[in-house]
Amino acid sequence: MSESDEKSIGRLQREAQLYRDEFQRRGVIYMSRVPPFMKPNKAKSIFEQYGEVTRLYLAEEDVQARRKRKEHGGNGSKQFKEGWIEFADKKIAKQVAESLNNTPIGGKKGDFYHDDIWNLKYLKGFKWEFLTEKLTYERRIRESKLKAALLQARKMNAEMSDLIEKTKVQEQVNERRKKRTIDDVNGGNDGGSSSAGADTEERLQKKLKRKFKQNRMIGAEYDDKDNKVNKRLLTSIFTRAAESNDS
Numbered sequence: 001m002s003e004s005d006e007k008s009i010g011r012l013q014r015e016a017q018l019y020r021d022e023f024q025r026r027g028v029i030y031m032s033r034v035p036p037f038m039k040p041n042k043a044k045s046i047f048e049q050y051g052e053v054t055r056l057y058l059a060e061e062d063v064q065a066r067r068k069r070k071e072h073g074g075n076g077s078k079q080f081k082e083g084w085i086e087f088a089d090k091k092i093a094k095q096v097a098e099s100l101n102n103t104p105i106g107g108k109k110g111d112f113y114h115d116d117i118w119n120l121k122y123l124k125g126f127k128w129e130f131l132t133e134k135l136t137y138e139r140r141i142r143e144s145k146l147k148a149a150l151l152q153a154r155k156m157n158a159e160m161s162d163l164i165e166k167t168k169v170q171e172q173v174n175e176r177r178k179k180r181t182i183d184d185v186n187g188g189n190d191g192g193s194s195s196a197g198a199d200t201e202e203r204l205q206k207k208l209k210r211k212f213k214q215n216r217m218i219g220a221e222y223d224d225k226d227n228k229v230n231k232r233l234l235t236s237i238f239t240r241a242a243e244s245n246d247s
Contacts, residue, residue: 027090051092097122
């Protein structure tokens, strides 16, 4: 290895160490509530008054919450629910969070955010990589839920299509059965009776009417016109019961 190569490697190592040291010096503030209609550019411009802001991320509100607000006559513009602000110096980040938390945003009198309150907290030991990992995990969860919902919708559509197809087949079977019955009824009329067309529907209804087997009533079995149990039968039953008890 030449002397120039050793110098290049040493320079790269020093630059990498400085880069790591720079990241170690950074600090992150968590904003639990973003003032209404505050956009990332506006938030960054406010925090840059106190120190160098390296990165800023504001999480958008849920799509359903935005849709409901719009349906009830509210503003339909995109809003943000929480945010993270990374400062180049963790000491400045900590001072900003402690001094601004629970204080009015201020600014020019009459400004849209003048009377709103900051909700800030310094996250000790928190690195920006933790946030990216969190967002990646949440995105995967949303994708898996969406995939499951799509699979469920496809399954329901397939079941509905199968049900519709079965219904069509059953209707065709009923139509063929009805047509066959009409042909049988018309064939029995020999085509010579003038009242054939009038009583075709009545005969068709009788032929299509379902019949259920019924058990004979006790009264009918013993020739009782009132469909009641015969007195002789009751006398016989109780006499036999008394004789068995006496024996």
